[in-house]
Amino acid sequence: QVQLVESGGGLVKPGGSLRLSCAASGFTFSDYYMSWIRQAPGKGLEWVSYISSGANTIYYGDSVKGRFTISRDNAKNSLYLQMNSLRAEDTAVYYCARVARGGSGSYYFDSWGQGTLVTVSS
């Protein structure tokens, strides 16, 4: 079955950096687009970033553009999120999610990891 396991979260000071990883199994990772989605404590979901299967198309949400970098290693079945210049408002649980494409061409997130908590605080 599809399994996504995030790691790398923790406590970091404002202005600091952190690298999140997501280990995928149970499906052919290189065939799928992937995304990072976050959820601040007690808040809703916010899409963060997207990467195509071959990493040739990448998108970011406005709130992280220029600070975060998404990447993937298909040989290692892994997705990454390098987070720099972290701010207090980046505090959230970060989920990696597999992207599925619907019949009408729309994209949605059909499998999610358990999440990893990133806390930005001095």
Place this chain on the structure above:
Amino acid sequence: QSVLTQPPSVSGAPGQRVTISCTGSSSNIGAGYDVHWYQQLPGTAPKLFMYGNSNRPSGVPDRFSGSKSGTSASLAITGLQAEDEADYYCQSYDSSLSGFWVFGGGTKLTVL
């Protein structure tokens, strides 16, 4: 402020029917983009619950149905059960400058 608007909470007694609305605009739902729904049980990760407006993934009971019209979508639940108590989020695509994938603010469903 979420791009898609959902009521913060809805409630109903066991056996009743409730609906959760998701209102967007001409750059997302109104532009014809599909709406998808996620269920988040307390302390767990979100789970895909409805895709392509009205399609249920395997394992989702047929008590749940989805629809879309104009700039809005709805998730309807009939025969409400205690296990349905969760947060529900709608999601679509937005074609505006700061768009891509957008979520509603979430709706807490309480079974009385």
